[in-house]
Amino acid sequence: MVTEARPYHLVVLGASGFTGQFVAQEVAREQVVLEQSSRLPWAVAGRSREKLQRVLERAALKLGRPTLPSEVGIIICDTTNPASLDEMAKQAAVVLNCVGPYRFYGEPVVKACIENGTSCIDICGEPQFLELMYWKYNEKAAEKGSYIIGSSGFDSIPADLGVIYTRNKMNGTLTAVESFLTIHSGPEGLCIHDGTWKSAVYGFGDKSHLKKLRNESNLKPVPIVGSKLKRRWPVSYCRELNSYSIPFLGADVSVVRRTQRYLLENLEQSPVQYAAYVTVGGITSVFKLMFAGLFFLFFVKFGIGRQLLIKFPWLFSFGYFSKQGPTQKQIDASSFTMTFFGQGYSQGVSPEKNKPNMRICTQVKGPEAGYVATPIAMVQAAMTLLNDISDLPKMGGVFTPGAAFSRTKLIDRLHQRGIEFSVISSSEV
Secondary structure, eight states: OOGGGSSEEEEEETTTSHHHHHHHHHHHHHHHHHTTTOOOOEEEEESOHHHHHHHHHHHHHHHTOTTHHHHSEEEEOOTTOHHHHHHHHHTEEEEEEOOSOHHHHTHHHHHHHHHTTOEEEEOOOOHHHHHHHHHHHHHHHHHHTOEEEOOOBTTBHHHHHHHHHHHHHSSEEEEEEEEEEEEEOOTTOOOEEHHHHHHHHHHHHTHHHHHHHHHHHOOOOOOOOSSOOOOOOSSEEETTTTEEEEEOOSSHHHHHHHHHHHHHHHHOOOOOEEEEEEEEESHHHHHHHHHHHHHHHHHTTSHHHHHHHHHOHHHHTTTSEESSOOOHHHHHHOEEEEEEEEEEEETTOOTTTSOOOEEEEEEEEEEOIIIIIHHHHHHHHHHHHHHOGGGSOSSOEEEOHHHHHTTSSHHHHHHHTTOEEEEEEEEEO
């Protein structure tokens, strides 16, 4: 890391956006924790000085730190102006990029960071962008010593590091994992800002490009070790959690599979098969979600349908997404649990001809996913990048969180900040 030569260790780009403001608050909290041991010079960056100033003032009020606005730098830049991004990147060791949808605004930031030897972390949940950045920039990032790490928020640190944690805790060879995400909400229900909705609309509307990108990459399939993980039905019942579930359509599966490929090819670790689901409660919820999902998948196919979905997120998502985002009460009352069911083989048992004889269940639990857990995950990923240098991949590149952080203390850092990893049960069958 080039911290000595740069005025700022961290720069939060897009700090005046809905998620960016929470990331800025989290960096300010981290600064307080570190004050006893080391300095953390940081800045916020975006298009409007006034908006950035307001973000710092709100953070100062929330954290009871009236001097905060005068302690934090402000950098004016715009993702449509490459020269301004270069100026921003030159001042930072690590950029925390909160400007989405990344398919429209992400690449100029990645390019500016690599050209200036700066590392970059994002909270993208868009597989097409994440995979494209790998193919376009991995070699150049390695040359320049830049670490470009995508999906370092709720998509997909709990899932990616959850699989690694499960593997590390199994007394044998882990070969397959299913994860089940459960979102808990308070009396006022759930709400997500429409920035996430827009990314989903554009992503599903452009699935053919992702398929084309994967076909062109011409990668050999990752070998399956042990029994093949059976795919569940689109709606299935999970007895252990006493709930119906549907496939999780976020970036987790794409990210975990890329991590497993990296760990196999670079660290010679046995690959783990992975499938992701989200619990939806009882049968009434299943029908509601199926109806909403079919509606969404029909509208997203057409240009005018996508325009309507983006213009009226609250209507088409049955109130789950809105242009205003969640209230503070909704955020405070929400949390998540991700439960991992793993199977594998005890030491000395060959996966080639035998059925799995080991079972393990682990959990990752944390506060509200989008605007509390995501900033914690992003900021702790950045702190790991700054502090655990000897445990990172030797050269820069474009990485998943698991590829970059599998040997670092990131899980311990997250645990200390309220994103807790634990073993529920482990047994030989």
